[in-house]
Amino acid sequence: MTSIDKILVANRGEIAVRVIRACREMEIASVAVFSEADRAARHVRLADEALPVGPAPAVDSYLRIDRVIEAARASGAEAIHPGYGFLAENAAFARSCEEAGLVFIGPRSQTIALMGEKTSARRLAVEAGLPVVPGTLEPLADDAAIRREAERIGFPLMLKAAAGGGGKGLRLVTGAGDLASAAARARGEARSAFGDDRVYIERALSRPRHVEIQVVADHHGNAVHLFERECSIQRRHQKVVEESPSPLVTPALRSRMGALAIDLVRKAGYVNAGTLEFLVDETRAPYFLEMNTRLQVEHPVTELVTGVDLVKLQIRIAQGEALPFRQEDLSQRGHAIECRVYAEDPDAGFLPSPGRILALRVPGGPGIRDDSGVEEGDEVPSYYDPLVSKLVAWGEDRPAAIARLRRAVREYQVLGIKTTLPFFERVLRHPDFVAGAIDTSFVERLGRDPHAAAERPRRVAVVAAAIRAYQQRRAVKSAAGAAPAPSVWRHEGRIEAQGGRG
Amino acid sequence: MIVDAAVDGHVYRVEVTGGQGRYTVAVDGRRLEVDWREAGGPFASLLIEGRSHRVGLEPRPGGFRVLVGSDELAVDLLETARVDAGAARLGPAGPARLLAPMPGRIVRVLAEPGQEVAAGQGLVVMEAMKMENELRSPRAGRLAEVRAREGQTVETGALLVVVE
Numbered sequence: 001m002t003s004i005d006k007i008l009v010a011n012r013g014e015i016a017v018r019v020i021r022a023c024r025e026m027e028i029a030s031v032a033v034f035s036e037a038d039r040a041a042r043h044v045r046l047a048d049e050a051l052p053v054g055p056a057p058a059v060d061s062y063l064r065i066d067r068v069i070e071a072a073r074a075s076g077a078e079a080i081h082p083g084y085g086f087l088a089e090n091a092a093f094a095r096s097c098e099e100a101g102l103v104f105i106g107p108r109s110q111t112i113a114l115m116g117e118k119t120s121a122r123r124l125a126v127e128a129g130l131p132v133v134p135g136t137l138e139p140l141a142d143d144a145a146i147r148r149e150a151e152r153i154g155f156p157l158m159l160k161a162a163a164g165g166g167g168k169g170l171r172l173v174t175g176a177g178d179l180a181s182a183a184a185r186a187r188g189e190a191r192s193a194f195g196d197d198r199v200y201i202e203r204a205l206s207r208p209r210h211v212e213i214q215v216v217a218d219h220h221g222n223a224v225h226l227f228e229r230e231c232s233i234q235r236r237h238q239k240v241v242e243e244s245p246s247p248l249v250t251p252a253l254r255s256r257m258g259a260l261a262i263d264l265v266r267k268a269g270y271v272n273a274g275t276l277e278f279l280v281d282e283t284r285a286p287y288f289l290e291m292n293t294r295l296q297v298e299h300p301v302t303e304l305v306t307g308v309d310l311v312k313l314q315i316r317i318a319q320g321e322a323l324p325f326r327q328e329d330l331s332q333r334g335h336a337i338e339c340r341v342y343a344e345d346p347d348a349g350f351l352p353s354p355g356r357i358l359a360l361r362v363p364g365g366p367g368i369r370d371d372s373g374v375e376e377g378d379e380v381p382s383y384y385d386p387l388v389s390k391l392v393a394w395g396e397d398r399p400a401a402i403a404r405l406r407r408a409v410r411e412y413q414v415l416g417i418k419t420t421l422p423f424f425e426r427v428l429r430h431p432d433f434v435a436g437a438i439d440t441s442f443v444e445r446l447g448r449d450p451h452a453a454a455e456r457p458r459r460v461a462v463v464a465a466a467i468r469a470y471q472q473r474r475a476v477k478s479a480a481g482a483a484p485a486p487s488v489w490r491h492e493g494r495i496e497a498q499g500g501r502g
Numbered sequence: 503m504i505v506d507a508a509v510d511g512h513v514y515r516v517e518v519t520g521g522q523g524r525y526t527v528a529v530d531g532r533r534l535e536v537d538w539r540e541a542g543g544p545f546a547s548l549l550i551e552g553r554s555h556r557v558g559l560e561p562r563p564g565g566f567r568v569l570v571g572s573d574e575l576a577v578d579l580l581e582t583a584r585v586d587a588g589a590a591r592l593g594p595a596g597p598a599r600l601l602a603p604m605p606g607r608i609v610r611v612l613a614e615p616g617q618e619v620a621a622g623q624g625l626v627v628m629e630a631m632k633m634e635n636e637l638r639s640p641r642a643g644r645l646a647e648v649r650a651r652e653g654q655t656v657e658t659g660a661l662l663v664v665v666e
Contacts, residue, residue, distance in 0.1 A: 188609075189634060345603070352604045352631040355658075359543045359558055376543075382605045386631045410571040415544050415558045421572040456575060457555070461568040462507040462514050463527050464548060464557040465577035467538055468566060470503045470518040470525070 002103060004028060004079045004319050008072040009047065010093075011083030012062060014373035014389055015295070016043035019081045022311040031075040033068060035061035037381040042373055049075055056383045062086045065093045069100050079103035079318060081311075085385060088294040089116050089165065105318040106272050107293050114268060115291045118162050119200050122288075128267035130260050130288040133279060135202035146183050149201050150176070156204040159183060161190035161197075165292065167237035168193040172204055202289075207439040208279040210234065211246050211286070213261040214302045216273050216313060222323045223265045225258040226306050227332050229298055231277075233427065235350055235443040240420065241427060242298035243337040244305050247398060247436025248280060257286050258327075264291065273299075273314050297340070297390070300371060304336035304394040334394055335401040339409065339424045341372075341389040343380045346423035354382040358416030363408040367394040367401075370412075380417055388419065398436070402428055507565075508578040597666040598640040602656045606630030613663070615648045625663050626650045639665055 006029040009019045016032060020043060023030040032047035037056035044050045051071040054061035061067070063086055072080055080102055082088035094109035106112070115121045119139045122132050135153055139162035140146050150157060150173070159182055161169030169190030171182040187197040210231045217223035230246030231239040249257070261276045268291075275296045277289040299310045308330075317323070344350045360376040372389035374380065380388055393408055395401030406428045412421050426446060427433050433442070504517045517528040525536045537549040541556070548555040558569035565578040610627040613619055624636040625645075647664040656662070 185634065192629075348603060349635070351635055352606070354605060354631070358560060359545060361545070361556075361558075382630055384631065412572045413545070413556065413558055413569050414572075415560045415567070415569060418574065422574050425573065456510060457570040457573055458509045458512060458575060459514070459529055460548070460550065460555050460557065460570045461509055461575040461577050462516055462529060463534065463536060463550060464546065464555075464559060464568050464570070465566040465579060466503075466505055466507055466516040466518050466527060467525055467536065468546075468559050469505065469579055473503060474521065 002078070002319055004103060004315065006031060006075065006077040007079045007081050007105070007315070008033065008068070008075060008077035009043070009081050009083065010062070010068045010087055011081075011085070012038055012041060012043055012373070012384065014371050014387060015083035015085075015297070017046055017373050018371055019083060019311055020046050022309065022315065026312060026315060028315070029077075031071070031077050033062070033071050035383070037379075037383055040378075042375055042378060051075060056381065058086065058383060062384075065090070065096050068093075069096055069102070072097075072102055073100070077102070079105055079315075081105040081314070082294065084292075084294050084297055089292070091116055103318050105314050107270055107274065111268055111270055112293045115274075115293045116163065118160065118164060118290050121291055122200075124268060125264055125288045125291075128264045130264055131286065133202040133205065133287040133289065136200045139198040139200055141198050143180070143183060146199065146201070147179065150179055153201055153203055158202045158204050159186045159199050160202060161186065161194060162200050163194035163196040163198070164190060165290070167234075169197075169199065170237045172237075205279055205281050205287070207441055208232075208281055209246070209248050209439050210239070210277065211249060211257070211280050212275050212277045212296070213257050214273070214275055214296070214299070214310075215261050215265050215270070216310070216317065216323065217265050217270050218317050218323045219271055219320055220322045222326075223262050223270070224323060224325065224327045224330060225261050226302050226308060226310075226330060228254060228257060229275075229296075229301055230438075231298065232438045232440050233433075233442050234440050239298065240340050240342070240443070241337065241424070242301055242340075243335065243398075243401070244301040245332050245335065247438075248284070250284070253280075253284055253286070260286070260288070264288070272317050273310055297387070298338050300369060300390060300392045301336040301338050304369070304392060305332045305334060306330055307333065334396050335398045336392060336394045337398075337401045337405050338390050338392040339405065339427075340387055340420065341391055341412070341414075342420045343386040343388050343417045344420055345418040346420050350420070352382065352386050353418035354380045354386065355417045356380075357388075357414060359413070360415075361411070361413040363391070363411035365408070367404050368392070368408045369394075370408075388417075391424075399434075402434060506580045508580070509575050597646060597664050598643070599661055600625060600637060600640060600663040600665065602628065602658055602660040602662055603637070604628070604630045605657050606635075606655070608650045608652055608654045608656060608662075609634055611648060611650050611652055612636075613645055613648060615645050617645050619643065619645060619665065628656075637662065639663075641665060 008031040009016045020030040030047045032044045032050040033053045034044045053067040087093040091109045091113035094104045097104040156174045159171045169186045171186045173182045191197040214226040228246050229244045231242045233241035275292045278286040343353045345353050369392040393405035409424045507514045507516050519526050523538045527534045539547045541547045545558045560567040568575050606628045609629045613625045619639045621642045623639045626637045643665040646666040650662040
């Protein structure tokens with residue numbers, strides 16, 4: 001048993017805040033690291049200590065293994081929590097921690113390497129008896145090999161980065177004509193995100209559901225699953241709404257997927273928290289996709305229905321403690337749904353919308369949790385992932401959770417940057433979502449839904465804007481005596497704003 | 503004060519009178535009694551005919567970005583005396599300018615000056631927040647200008663391409 005007294009949090013944004021909060025509740029000192037763009041960020045303000053790790057671009061700061069390890073040494077931290085993204089699934093980083101005598105709060109470096117290479121994870125899953133989506137079991141390193149395997153597997157297919165995750169380097173290819181450009185884009189993204197442009201191919205399933213299983217395992221051979229999360233609401237292959245339980249999953253499918261997950265955990269000698277992602281097709285047949293060897297963005301929905309604090313549990317496992325429960329002690333109580341609030345413009349194809357948050361009103365009340373990386377006045381830099389907050393609602397059942405989340409979304413106000421909040425209003429009242437009839441094409445279908453934008457409060461907006469303009473004009477007039485007020489409206493700006501929509 | 507207010511492609515004629523938090527607002531001739539209270543920073547509480555609305559206002563070129571609850575609407579305001587001139591400049595005959603919708607890096611330029619393009623055709627690929635985004639032509643026409651350069655870092659609103 002190693003007692004951890006100080007943890008360095010090798011991340012930023014809402015997940016760094018989440019880990020720092022867990023540390024404080026456990027009376028463990030927390031050390032933040034920050035880039036030059038994040039000196040005044042919320043995670044720095046909340047941590048006990050904070051150290052700079054370099055310039056704004058992540059490759060020069062949050063991804064610099066040497067600087068993060070050095071910060072841990074300088075601060076006297078015994079352990080590093082990597083959060084998700086950045087170095088969380090970097091086997092070289094976990095190995096560097098091990099070699100430096102630091103506890104890496106996650107699985108062993110060799111497990112990360114095994115699962116991080118998606119094709120080796122697929123091969124291991126096949127050996128452990130898990131069904132996988134038909135496709136290539138080896139990574140493809142050149143365009144000729146991609147073309148040959150694509151013809152063999154057939155269209156539509158998915159191109160995926162072998163080193164991948166998070167939707168980066170991932171492309172749906174519907175026909176042979178699109179293959180070359182899709183492969184170039186996928187390999188380019190994979191190269192810049194992971195420094196590895198090898199890809200693999202999976203057959204694209206028809207209207208699949210994305211369901212994942214949360215697992216935890218300790219150093220004493222105990223492993224349990226914490227049931228499923230439904231993650232089918234995606235845009236650009238990234239999740240935006242997640243929930244637990246899944247409206248699709250039956251008790252029989254739940255226990256089957258849980259058992260499959262534990263089989264792979266045991267086969268891999270996995271330790272700490274992890275997630276197995278599955279696609280489930282129209283016949284409710286599950287196919288293993290990949291394993292994420294880290295805390296998941298959407299972990300709060302599992303926490304709310306199981307009552308388990310996953311971050312504290314990760315830390316306890318890293319200290320060598322045994323799991324405090326057995327599988328039969330766990331159950332799902334009620335229903336939880338999460339919306340990822342991104343700094344993006346949902347009306348302009350989810351283009352990023354970085355900038356300063358001029359004003360922020362965050363909802364509260366029964367059953368609402370807002371895991372946010374920002375406060376009013378904070379900057380959302382353009383250098384990093386645009387996730388600013390996760391808004392999560394718990395209810396006794398799915399309709400209660402939906403009603404609560406809709407209420408909270410309406411209370412949530414952000415000015416200065418555009419966010420995906422208005423998009424969630426449309427999702428949460430859509431009949432298909434309410435009925436649980438969701439698959440990975442939902443967002444695309446919603447975008448074409450003509451009545452999705454029908455009920456907007458245009459008159460209220462017009463009244464508010466006109467009164468504000470009237471107030472400004474009168475203020476200018478009284479300041480300038482009787483002189484005529486300058487126009488506050490410029491037509492040029494309006495043309496540009498429309499041109500920019502593309 | 504009389505203005506034309508455009509939102510989501512609808513245009514309303516709006517007349518505002520009153521002051522000190524009490525306004526009468528006529529929207530397309532329908533008179534509404536509005537009670538306005540500042541609610542901290544850019545927020546205000548509106549009672550329109552007794553119904554409560556939480557709004558936030560952020561100035562933007564040509565008008566305001568208005569939050570009503572968490573719904574967000576872009577309202578353009580045009581003084582009525584200038585509507586005709588404004589409308590003429592917005593007509594389909596003028597050049598359309600493709601501007602950078604966010605700060606980021608130009609990854610690829612997909613078109614050349616003088617080239618004929620279709621509406622919706624990809625012109626520039628920008629990378630921001632680790633994602634590549636294809637920016638498409640706002641309409642069909644000929645490219646009068648291509649300012650975007652591969653590898654260049656641009657701010658929001660930077661002129662990338664002019665289609666005429």
